[in-house]
Amino acid sequence: MRAGQETLMKRRMISFIILFIITFIAMLVFIGLYVDETKRTQETYYIHYMADLGNVSEDVDSYLNAEGDKDLRYVRIISDMSSADSFGFLLDRLDEDKKRTINELNTCIMKYPEQMRTEEKLTELKKSLDDIISELDQGYDEAKSLVNSIDKQGH
Numbered sequence: 001m002r003a004g005q006e007t008l009m010k011r012r013m014i015s016f017i018i019l020f021i022i023t024f025i026a027m028l029v030f031i032g033l034y035v036d037e038t039k040r041t042q043e044t045y046y047i048h049y050m051a052d053l054g055n056v057s058e059d060v061d062s063y064l065n066a067e068g069d070k071d072l073r074y075v076r077i078i079s080d081m082s083s084a085d086s087f088g089f090l091l092d093r094l095d096e097d098k099k100r101t102i103n104e105l106n107t108c109i110m111k112y113p114e115q116m117r118t119e120e121k122l123t124e125l126k127k128s129l130d131d132i133i134s135e136l137d138q139g140y141d142e143a144k145s146l147v148n149s150i151d152k153q154g155h
Contacts, residue, residue, distance in 0.1 A: 052083045
């Protein structure tokens with residue numbers, strides 16, 4: 001009778017070990033899939049971020065070269081910059097300083113249109129965005145200097 005109980009316990013222990021190994025492998029597969037999906041999501045966010053910055057650059061060109069409804073063109077700049085700011089916030093590859101710079105740039109575009117609508121400021125904005133799109137760190141420095149040149153006490 002004792003031999004039967006030992007055999008039963010061995011079978012249960014072997015079943016437990018096999019179940020543990022299967023569960024462990026399933027967990028590793030799940031973690032791998034999660035990491036892969038996170039990387040894909042981050043890449044998608046980055047693509048949208050760059051596309052929105054490109055749209056802002058095109059919108060600035062459209063604004064500078066346009067005659068007529070400049071208010072609508074400026075609203076497009078605000079909209080695309082807000083979208084880029086949102087995607088930038090979600091990116092892991094941007095450090096906090098770059099995220100802050102993009103956010104401050106978005107804030108300046110929205111809160112200080114009288115200052116940002118000048119040809120000089122829009123040209124600076126376009127140059128900084130083009131440098132960011134070209135993945136040059138100087139683009140963020142240019143954007144930061146543009147933000148710092150805005151008088152935040154007035155309009």
